[in-house]
Amino acid sequence: MFFQRYFKFMSHDMAIDLGTANTVVYVRGRGIVLNEPSVVAIETINGVKRVRAVGDDAKLMMGKTPGSIEAIRPLRDGVIADIDVAEQMIKHFIQKVHGPRRFPRWPEIVICVPSGSTSVERRAIRDAASNAGASQVWLIEEPMAAAIGAGMPVTEPIGSMVVDIGGGTTEVAVLSLRGLAYTTSVRVGGDKMDEAIGSYVRRNHNLLIGEATAERIKQEVGVAKMPADGKGETIHIKGRDLVNGVPKEITITQAQIAEALTEPVSAIVEGVRIALENTAPELAADIVDQGIVLTGGGALLTGIDEVLREATGLPVSIADDPLTCVALGTGRALEDPVFRGVLQTA
Template sequence: MFGWGTDIGVDLGTASVLVYVKGKGIVLNEPSVVAIDRDSGQIIAVGEEARKMLGRTPGNIIAIRPLREGVIADYDTTERMLRYFVEKACGSRKLFFKPRVMVCIPSGVTGVEERAVRQAAMQAGAKQAFLIEEPLAAALGAGLDISEASGSMVVDIGGGTADIAVLSLGGIVCSKSLRVGGDKFDDAIVRHIRREYNLMIGERSAEEMKMKVATAYPQGKIEDTQMDIRGRDLVSGLPKTITVTSDESYEALAEAVEQVVSAVKEVLEKTPPELSADIINKGIVMTGGGALLNGLDMLLREETGLPVHIADDAISCVALGTGKALTMLNILQENGILSKRVV
């Protein structure tokens, strides 16, 4: 049974939820999808089981993603999903002692969005709910020492948002948060295939194409890879298969990728000169699932002229960072970085 000292870190992402339990590491990594019975309002499935139902449900069942672009779009469903994941992470036994929960938020959220996340965590069974900004958690999870008077730059690209920040002395010096991430990349692929081939494909097919053949920097690919993609022909209405190449994916993703590159340059322009000198030495660290998009690191390297490194466990960095933040609560609170106030 969990005692008073239970600490849980939650990376409440648009695409997936990762849960870190103190002393155990990351115990859960599941998609942020919930399947609900439309008539009774009952939850039928959560996580991976619900993701399999996306776009494949009968009329009375809806599979929804309660978070959009890094923030809560459906409060009640998010709270129920969070409760389910916290209970699953803590084992099947009832939580006699409520855990302290640290949840990540994008750096650009409003006070209302912040309050919604904190209240959802409290309703899901937290004794105390702390919030930490994603770039800060990503830097901690990537193993950067952000407590010293030296600049570090993090580019965290998740499912719904891209957070770019320069950190020093345990805090964020300058940052920018974009509502661009893995989901926007998927949408761009869906639109491109519809426009070029009159073919309607689903979210999962677009995601598969993004992971297998998509590239942000065609010069970095040794050969042009291709894959078959299936969907519904918008002219005949019949199922159809086409072959797509990595060059086409580059055209589809160019606009969304350009937004990320522009935001990185914008943050670099606002960075104080002393910290710019540190970043030249250390380079940029990329975290999040979006950082794994083929060629994105090479494109950033070419556009900024700085060294670019992808963190070792890019997808888990934010969740690992929440865990580290829980061990240094006092320091973070003294610096005014965290707040546990429940509004």
Template sequence: MFRLSFQDIGIDLGTATVLVYVHGKGIVLREPSVVAINRESGQIFAVGEEARRMLGRTPGSIVALRPLRDGVIADYDSTEKMLRYFIEKACGRQGLLRPRVMVCIPTGVTSVEERAVRQAALQAGARQAFVIEEPLAAALGAGLDISEPSGSMVVDIGGGTTDIAVLSLGGIVCSTSIRVAGDKFDEAIVRYIRREHNLMIGERSAEELKIRIGTAHLASKVEEKAMDVRGRDLVTGLPKTVKITAEEIYTAIQEPLQQIVGAVKEVLEKTPPELAADLVNKGIVMTGGGSLLHGIDMLISEETGLPVHVAEDPVSCVALGTGKALTMLDALGRDGGIKAIRRG
């Protein structure tokens, strides 16, 4: 039997945000997955929120970057340094005591990508590193009882990936992971405004538009919302302000929305009949920051004919689930939901 200690931490290593859960304390850290590095020395200049404010605004000697893309590690060294910073910030410097770390990964990652996550956690100072698939962690964090022989469905829309799974008896029955999520919404908004208004905006401005006036279900909007966005005019090259409406954002994000709906339907088509029957009553639970997009639950409900519920704290579900999984290592490890590696 594993003995839980204060050194156990769970990490939601997201493309957009990193959340750290410490046993007995809850979620102690929630910061953007951004690192600012000095080009000449290779030293970390800033991490997290401080580095996010530098995106697109750094001088030539400093580069601000996201070391994770589409849910997997794109820059190994930066990811390791970022993880080390977050682990030390969450747990403090404990001398020779090293934490056991549970990190979530998207379903369908390659063995090389999975190994990179585990090795990064070990190099960052973990005594033991475990990985858990994202929809399993999301279901645990959302409070679903997945140990029973009954179907539960989770749609986790993060920054880089959307993970969809049907779970039963503590494991994943059928699933898919697509690299279409919050970042693709932002990119679609940038392209739309460039095409329709000849205005170049940054991804931060696009994200703000998505959060403030974005909608996935136009009919549900009670009032028409609009927002001013500033950028560079592609014709004159000068700064310019344009008013963007909620209807335009709805039009801009149609392609990634339909890809997510298509992936949900694909998993439902692969679901065994008995579990599909359970979903008629239990419905679909949505987690992740992308589920906060206005009307996306109504869109998926209309397209599938199933009830759709957004979790109480969708952004924290995966991090809470990684923490809960540390108390269930025996059961989940036996069912193949968790893979582990020891340091040294």
């Protein structure tokens, strides 16, 4: 009895949200213990590749690496672009959470996978976690994890809609009775927004900016909707002049950012519209009462909730902590037997 309790206490069972932008790790009984960018810096010396940095350290290198180092995002557009690097990243994060000590019991791991991943990729992810020491690996679909994390009534016969706006994809799902009644995935998320900002300043101001700069602009002053005064705040952006090649700074307004983001934002609205059109009437009726819940980092884009509210006429709310919501839901699925039914073996 004592040992049983001791082992439970020492448990390193974990839940991992393997996102295209961020990986978040939750440990049973401890909650979220790690939240880092899904980036790996690979160094090649004399033709031999070696992991130089992972996570926060690797993201700092993005766009600034010398020829011998490459900062890679192994997951892109909601799919696994480089399975070998993804495997190294998973192992690195698991070991980081485990610490250098050895534990009396191998952990059980639940991994939330991008819904666009194929069965071959899912098996590869499962194998990576097994190789890193997991005794049992479960997989969970991202919209289900997001809905559990947001505290939606997924186990009840009540329809609810979750819209997870991640880095690579936006997943729209209608859930009821532990299952996905309808799901659709749009390959538009934070990355496409960054690209849209980048190409806007290139086209209109002849200024070349990096991915990291575009993301920073989006997070700091990005808006999904035209500001009420038609202008909003003014922003200074530094980059390289496309014409004469020298560094320069320009000034743009939030209204211009809103214009730049029109396309990705409309694609998200369109995804939600399609999901609503395909929802069974009884479930649709529930959504009118329950409203739509937004999760994922993209939910933090100022005004995105308002745009969706105007487009659908439904109540729209943002989950408490959109960036960790999926990991929290994955963690609850690991901890609470009520959710066991939503876990898949591969």
